[in-house]
Amino acid sequence: xxxxxxxxxxxRPMTMRIGLPRSTPAEDLDGGLARERVLVxxxxxxxxxxxxxxxxxxxxxxxxxxxxxxxxxxxxxxxxQEAFVRAWRGxxxxxxxxxxxxxLYRIGVNEAKRRAERRPPPGREVPLEDQPLEDxxxxxxxxxxxxxxxxxxxxxxxxxxxLSPDHRATVVLxxxxxxxxxxxxxxxxLKERAFKSRLHRARLALREILEx
Amino acid sequence: xxxxxxxxxxxxHSRRRLRAYVDGELSTGRRRRIERHAEECExxxxxLASLQRLRRSLAGLRAPGGDRMAxxxxxxxxxxxxxxxxx
Numbered sequence: 001x002x003x004x005x006x007x008x009x010x011x012r013p014m015t016m017r018i019g020l021p022r023s024t025p026a027e028d029l030d031g032g033l034a035r036e037r038v039l040v041x042x043x044x045x046x047x048x049x050x051x052x053x054x055x056x057x058x059x060x061x062x063x064x065x066x067x068x069x070x071x072x073x074x075x076x077x078x079x080x081q082e083a084f085v086r087a088w089r090g091x092x093x094x095x096x097x098x099x100x101x102x103x104l105y106r107i108g109v110n111e112a113k114r115r116a117e118r119r120p121p122p123g124r125e126v127p128l129e130d131q132p133l134e135d136x137x138x139x140x141x142x143x144x145x146x147x148x149x150x151x152x153x154x155x156x157x158x159x160x161x162x163l164s165p166d167h168r169a170t171v172v173l174x175x176x177x178x179x180x181x182x183x184x185x186x187x188x189x190l191k192e193r194a195f196k197s198r199l200h201r202a203r204l205a206l207r208e209i210l211e212x
Numbered sequence: 213x214x215x216x217x218x219x220x221x222x223x224x225h226s227r228r229r230l231r232a233y234v235d236g237e238l239s240t241g242r243r244r245r246i247e248r249h250a251e252e253c254e255x256x257x258x259x260l261a262s263l264q265r266l267r268r269s270l271a272g273l274r275a276p277g278g279d280r281m282a283x284x285x286x287x288x289x290x291x292x293x294x295x296x297x298x299x
Contacts, residue, residue, distance in 0.1 A: 052286050059282035064275040081288045156269055175270035200231040207262055
């Protein structure tokens, strides 16, 4: 896979610098991209503090993605840490042709899928009425409604876990994490057209599991 | 029940573009064509509604952000560096 680090034996020299550019979630896309490029360039030069800013911005989201492929929270943490270690050691191979986070997610998702493929898929099917979490008529503060929401959420999570790793990855990145089609396709190393086709098949498969 | 002329053409058109519709990628004209067809075709109407609900429900699974993992990763990176630097 192009751009994916394959390891580096020599420890990267680390320097600590201050004065990193600041941003907010509401910043414009160009500003965010410029800031990201500065951070990546500093990290490529061995600036640990710059890389740690990138870690703070992406670690918990990547963990949430990885968690949907592996057997436990401990394994997800291990895989997430491994992804960042590989990213740090291999950041010289990231040339900025894509967003940093799509490159990072590719490392993390590949690691997670590799682990998931080592496990047998769950055997039983879980029926679920075709009922969205948001469309229930009662107040969402009512205790019984919260319990129903929790149950539906569990069933949806369970159904998601029954998808193949390839199908799950498309749905998790696009529908759960909210990446754009372009970003999600880039993470998975697919052309957009192929990604869209796989996404549609994955949603239909998920719907079939839920309605069984 | 009789179908209006062009029903089958619209049916095939809608089936091919349901994903694009759900993802908001279609022009207004194409959206309206699919909506019109979904009103008279039970299968397409059901599938479209089902896919829209599924998307909304999946978006609700997104975990809230935090910094717990970031702190652990940073700790691991610093440990890793110290170990590699000391040979």
